[in-house]
Amino acid sequence: MKILIATKNIGKVKEFQSMFKDLGIEVISLLDIKNSPDVEETGVTFEENSIIKAEAICSIMKIPVIADDSGLEVDALEGRPGVYSARYAGSEKSDEANMDKVLSELRGVAEPNRTARFVCALAFARPDKKTFVVRGTCEGEILSERRGNEGFGYDPIFYLPQLECSMAELSKEEKNKISHRAVALQKLKDFISKEDMLWQKP
Numbered sequence: 001m002k003i004l005i006a007t008k009n010i011g012k013v014k015e016f017q018s019m020f021k022d023l024g025i026e027v028i029s030l031l032d033i034k035n036s037p038d039v040e041e042t043g044v045t046f047e048e049n050s051i052i053k054a055e056a057i058c059s060i061m062k063i064p065v066i067a068d069d070s071g072l073e074v075d076a077l078e079g080r081p082g083v084y085s086a087r088y089a090g091s092e093k094s095d096e097a098n099m100d101k102v103l104s105e106l107r108g109v110a111e112p113n114r115t116a117r118f119v120c121a122l123a124f125a126r127p128d129k130k131t132f133v134v135r136g137t138c139e140g141e142i143l144s145e146r147r148g149n150e151g152f153g154y155d156p157i158f159y160l161p162q163l164e165c166s167m168a169e170l171s172k173e174e175k176n177k178i179s180h181r182a183v184a185l186q187k188l189k190d191f192i193s194k195e196d197m198l199w200q201k202p
């Protein structure tokens, strides 16, 4: 079985591949499809954007699609960069420039006020069915400099107090146990298996 993830972010694709491996499900993405469209993220919430991306690609491809809209919410910045996380420092979508911008905006902010969370909305769109959307979060703090080389995006500046390391210091397997994406995907799996049980009722 194959599932299409409506994303062009290689970091997300690798995490989904790893998280679906145990189910024997092969993950493909928009990076495997020639001339796949860029869907504009016009929503104001993660949920809205994930639904827009999933439904746009589902209506073109006519197969079930999962889309991920995710980002970083920093409390001292009133929730920014939020849904603008990917384009925070400009439309060219640079992880390095985005991290630099958050670090400089938080310069001088003391540790107890550097709380933040990663948020992930996953929308599951299917032809002729109602789209289902879930949210997962992961709480942490913003470091004052980068730590670690794993993961992608804002991982090097995101500190996990319980684990006493940054998200970029975790292996892929460790990140996929605790991340916002893993929490959301578990909710989606629960939904899909419940639905399966309903179908199987005599």
Ligand SMILES: O=c1nc[nH]c2c1ncn2[C@H]1C[C@H](O)[C@@H](COP(=O)(O)OP(=O)(O)OP(=O)(O)O)O1
Pocket: 006, 007, 008, 009, 012, 041, 068, 069, 070, 071, 072, 085, 086, 087, 098, 118, 151, 152, 153, 154, 155, 167, 179, 181
């Ligand atoms: O686990 C994560 N670890 C670190 N950073 C993360 C993570 N998850 C999302 N992020 C950041 C990356 C990007 O700045 C934004 C997502 O933006 P978002 O529009 O959902 O994704 P994207 O434009 O890279 O790819 P696409 O829209 O094709 O799925 O949040």
Ligand SMILES: [Mg+2]
Pocket: 041, 086
């Ligand atoms: Mg995007």
